[in-house]
Amino acid sequence: MIGLDEIVKAQSRIAGQIRRTPLVSSRGLSARCDFPIHLKLESHQSTGSFKLRGATNAVLLVDDEARQRGLVTASTGNHGRAVAQAAAAQGVRAVVCMSALVPSNKIDAVQALGADVRIVGRSQDDAQQEVERLVTGEGLTEIPPFDDAAVIAGQGTIGLEIIEDCPNVELVLVPLSGGGLASGIAAAIKGKLPRTRVIGISMARGAAMHESLRAGHPVAVEELETLADSLGGGIGLSNRYTFAMCRDLLDDVVLLSEDEVAEGIRHAFTEGETVEGAGAVGIAALLAKKIEVRGPTVVLVSGRNIDEARHGQIIAGGHG
Structure with a gap:
C-alpha cells in the first residue's frame, strides 16, 4: 500500500513542477443527477493529462x-x-x-x-x-507507467486537491487502466475521507484491471482498439502495488461501451472541454446512468490528448 504520508510528500516535491488544476461545477451533469457534479480538469495539465x-x-x-x-x-x-x-x-x-x-x-x-x-x-x-x-x-x-510507488504517490496528489476544493465530496469517479491513478487517488481520498466512495471507470474492450479483479489475481487481456486508448494495456502478471490497492480501495468498477465513451466526449465538448476518450469515461458513466449519485460528486477528466480530426468526427456523431 502507498499511504497518505507518501502522497503528502509527493505533493510538496512536485509543487512548482505541475499545475494545480481547476475543479469546476458542471451545470449540465448537476441538472441530470440532481446533485452537485464537479469536474477535476487534469486535462488542463501542461502535457494534457494527469500523468x-x-x-x-x-x-x-x-x-x-x-x-x-x-x-x-x-x-x-x-x-x-x-x-x-x-x-x-x-x-x-x-x-x-x-x-x-x-x-x-x-x-x-x-x-x-x-x-x-x-x-x-x-x-x-x-x-x-x-x-x-x-x-x-x-x-x-x-519509470513505470503505473505500478510504481513514486508514480502512484504522484497521481495521488490529485486526491488531496479534490478534498481541498470539495471537502464534502461523497463520490469520486476515476478512469481505470493499470490502476496507478485510481489507487493513488483512492489512497488519498480514503486516507482523509474513509466514507467517500471511489469508483473506477473503464471501457468494456480490454479492461485488464476489471478482469483481474474479477479473477482475483492479475490476468492477461487482449489489447483492443478503443476510443479510450489511454486505458489500454495489461496490469502486469507480477503486479506489485496497483492490483492490491484497487482491490482493497475501490468501491466498484464500471465498464462502458464505445458508444457511451463517444457520448462522454460529446458532452464534454458542450461544456467547453476537448477531452480524449479515457478522460471522458466518468462523464460517460453518469450520462449512461451506471452510477448511483447520492451527494456531491467529483469526476476526474484525466486528459485532452485526442487527434483533432478524430475528435471532430466524434462530435459530428461518429466514432472517429
Missing part, C-alpha cells in the same frame, strides 16, 4: 548516477509525454517505447519533447519487453 504528476515525482527521486545513464518507459502515449517532459526539465535522456496502437498525435508529442521513441509490436506488453531489454542491456532506469 505529469507521477512521472515528475518518479524522475525527481532518481539518483544522479541513474540519471546519467538515462530513463526508459513504456506508454500508451500520455505517460511517455510526461516522462519526456519531466526528463527534459532535469536534462536527462529519455527513451519511450510504444506500440503501433498508439495514435500518431501522441507519438508526435513525445518526439517533440526530445525523447527517443521506439515503436514496438501491437500491445503495451510488446513495448514493455523493449523496456526490459534496454534496462538489462543498456542500464537505463525504468
